[in-house]
Amino acid sequence: GAVVSQHPSRVICKSGTSVKIECRSLDFQATTMFWYRQFPKQSLMLMATSNEGSKATYEQGVEKDKFLINHASLTLSTLTVTSAHPEDSSFYICSARVQGSYNSPLHFGNGTRLTVT
Amino acid sequence: ILNVEQSPQSLHVQEGDSTNFTCSFPSSNFYALHWYRWETAKSPEALFVMTLNGDEKKKGRISATLNTKEGYSYLYIKGSQPEDSATYLCAPSDDYKLSFGAGTTVTVRA
Numbered sequence: 001g002a003v004v005s006q007h008p009s010r011v012i013c014k015s016g017t018s019v020k021i022e023c024r025s026l027d028f029q030a031t032t033m034f035w036y037r038q039f040p041k042q043s044l045m046l047m048a049t050s051n052e053g054s055k056a057t058y059e060q061g062v063e064k065d066k067f068l069i070n071h072a073s074l075t076l077s078t079l080t081v082t083s084a085h086p087e088d089s090s091f092y093i094c095s096a097r098v099q100g101s102y103n104s105p106l107h108f109g110n111g112t113r114l115t116v117t
Numbered sequence: 118i119l120n121v122e123q124s125p126q127s128l129h130v131q132e133g134d135s136t137n138f139t140c141s142f143p144s145s146n147f148y149a150l151h152w153y154r155w156e157t158a159k160s161p162e163a164l165f166v167m168t169l170n171g172d173e174k175k176k177g178r179i180s181a182t183l184n185t186k187e188g189y190s191y192l193y194i195k196g197s198q199p200e201d202s203a204t205y206l207c208a209p210s211d212d213y214k215l216s217f218g219a220g221t222t223v224t225v226r227a
Binding site: 004032034036041042043044045046049059093095100101102103104105106107108109110111 | 118216219
């Protein structure tokens, strides 16, 4: 149980285009999902917290107009990288909890490797 | 976002040997400490969530201890096997958000 599906796993796009990444909880409902980014040899950095039916909460330094998050249902959150540039090339991964408390583990998708040319 | 340090960054261990590594985190405003195992081409998998000072948790040959007063946790692998090769991430939680360390990458040599 507690499966999170993320799609696509890899995407290559041209500079200036937008890319949408989907994160689905397959067998549970997730009112909150978390989007992380990882640069090579660095840790997973929280970008934003996606809240079902309301606006996402962005971490300091993350541009909300560039990284659009939509959480329209209890099982789907999307991250859209708008007007992508080569510096946006990174590994993006989503996660969710079955229960909302801090001592409940996160369940992760498989991640998306974004390359902007 | 909390400052989390994991050491060593990587280690190699012979099959059958035991090993351990550390996670250091701020001891103030502590809620929980998570450990995850991340194998190549897979998603991170939760190993333990620990909340109380002195907690010890075990899952098969893997165990972890927690010291919230001084802000550290150890993860132990007993009798390492090739399938234990992975990156192990720790992540303290200050309320509902987790802050991840860069991980310790374990390579078990047959």
